[in-house]
Amino acid sequence: PKPARPRGRHFFANPGPTNIPDSVLLATAHHTVDFNDPSFAEVYWGCVEGLKRVLRTTQHVFLYTGSGHAAWEASLVNLLSPGDAILILESGHFSQSWGRMAQEFGLELRTVPADWRRGVEMEAVRAALAADTAHAIKAVGVVHNETSTGLTTPVAAVRAALDATGHPALLLADTISSLGSLDFRMDEWGVDAAVGGSQKGLMLPTGLSFTGVSEKAMRAHAESRLPKHYFRWSAMLQRPLKSFLGTVPTSLFYGLQESLRLIEEEGLDKVLARHSRLAGAVRAAVQRWSGNDGPQLFCLDPSRYSDSVTAVLMPEGGDADALRRVALQRFNLSLGGGLGPLGGRVFRIGHLGDLNEPMILGTLATVELAMRVSGVPHRAGGVEAALDALAA
Numbered sequence: 198p199k200p201a202r203p204r205g206r207h208f209f210a211n212p213g214p215t216n217i218p219d220s221v222l223l224a225t226a227h228h229t230v231d232f233n234d235p236s237f238a239e240v241y242w243g244c245v246e247g248l249k250r251v252l253r254t255t256q257h258v259f260l261y262t263g264s265g266h267a268a269w270e271a272s273l274v275n276l277l278s279p280g281d282a283i284l285i286l287e288s289g290h291f292s293q294s295w296g297r298m299a300q301e302f303g304l305e306l307r308t309v310p311a312d313w314r315r316g317v318e319m320e321a322v323r324a325a326l327a328a329d330t331a332h333a334i335k336a337v338g339v340v341h342n343e344t345s346t347g348l349t350t351p352v353a354a355v356r357a358a359l360d361a362t363g364h365p366a367l368l369l370a371d372t373i374s375s376l377g378s379l380d381f382r383m384d385e386w387g388v389d390a391a392v393g394g395s396q397k398g399l400m401l402p403t404g405l406s407f408t409g410v411s412e413k414a415m416r417a418h419a420e421s422r423l424p425k426h427y428f429r430w431s432a433m434l435q436r437p438l439k440s441f442l443g444t445v446p447t448s449l450f451y452g453l454q455e456s457l458r459l460i461e462e463e464g465l466d467k468v469l470a471r472h473s474r475l476a477g478a479v480r481a482a483v484q485r486w487s488g489n490d491g492p493q494l495f496c497l498d499p500s501r502y503s504d505s506v507t508a509v510l511m512p513e514g515g516d517a518d519a520l521r522r523v524a525l526q527r528f529n530l531s532l533g534g535g536l537g538p539l540g541g542r543v544f545r546i547g548h549l550g551d552l553n554e555p556m557i558l559g560t561l562a563t564v565e566l567a568m569r570v571s572g573v574p575h576r577a578g579g580v581e582a583a584l585d586a587l588a589a
């Protein structure tokens with residue numbers, strides 16, 4: 198027989214989907230409305246304007262019924278043509294997956310390779326762009342926050358590399374696990390397509406994704422020849438809501454209206470500061486656990502630490518999935534697993550979205566407890582280190 202889930206609140210510490218605030222949950226439980234109804238249009242346009250404020254753009258936003266993969270695909274098929282080269286900056290599993298998607302669409306994949314524990318060197322990005330004197334590279338793809346490795350890549354520095362080399366490629370940024378959690382500035386950083394999803398910093402159920410699109414990208418769109426139908430931006434512009442070729446997931450917009458209200462009530466800058474504070478506590482705990490032979494922060498470059506997810510590398514020979522099973526089955530705590538080649542070697546603590554100190558401390562205490570009962574070597578006192586970080 199299957200063991201019963203332990204009683205008490207299910208603790209969810211995955212890096213997306215994330216915890217949904219009760220008021221957002223309730224808002225999504227809205228009765229069905231006609232998406233052409235003027236009362237819905239008001240909610241819809243309010244959401245689009247709010248999303249633009251979170252993306253920090255005044256340009257275009259197109260939305261899709263689908264998860265982040267849909268917005269990834271939309272950003273490729275709307276901007277590029279068969280045989281175009283795309284330069285993907287390596288950061289982990291998600292940068293690789295986006296690159297593989299590009300190859301399946303017949304694009305020429307070029308990468309700036311990187312050690313997953315450190316991320317790309319900006320000098321290598323500049324060199325790759327400078328070497329492309331024929332400007333075969335039509336787009337540069339960067340995952341702002343790599344959810345698999347817990348490391349960020351500075352999008353502004355990628356913009357600077359494009360500018361310094363006078364390279365005209367479009368800049369595509371995946372903000373799926375950074376939007377509403379880390380500082381992201383679409384217009385200021387000259388991002389041409391910003392890919393986002395509902396289920397992380399926006400604290401919504403999965404199922405809505407979107408792309409912020411620059412004027413420059415709209416001009417590239419007019420020339421793009423990759424096949425597309427549902428994602429075709431020019432066709433969307435003919436629709437009353439300037440998005441969505443099909444049925445609009447109205448209930449998600451009632452939720453989005455509430456989540457944007459929560460973000461603006463707290464203030465975006467304060468939301469980001471909260472993520473930074475809580476992330477610091479998680480890292481303090483992991484660094485305490487490390488000792489000589491304990492688990493370690495997977496990211497080795499402090500300037501690249503992610504404030505929305507921490508990937509933790511198990512001690513040599515340790516099984517991250519066995520530890521996650523103990524956390525879930527005995528203590529009802531769900532942690533993220535290692536992705537791709539990091540499977541079994543890494544577990545991930547998500548700290549983005551609707552989160553506060555008690556939730557972080559509960560998670561850290563339970564991870565420490567799970568390590569203790571599983572015999573994972575670690576130095577005790579991670580929770581104490583997190584308390585110190587939070588009190589400071």
Ligand code: PLP
Pocket residue numbers: 213264265266267291340342343344345371373374394
């Ligand atoms: N990009 C990043 C950085 C992600 O974290 C994820 C999912 O976690 C994706 C892309 C893919 O998004 P989805 O799973 O919503 O399709």
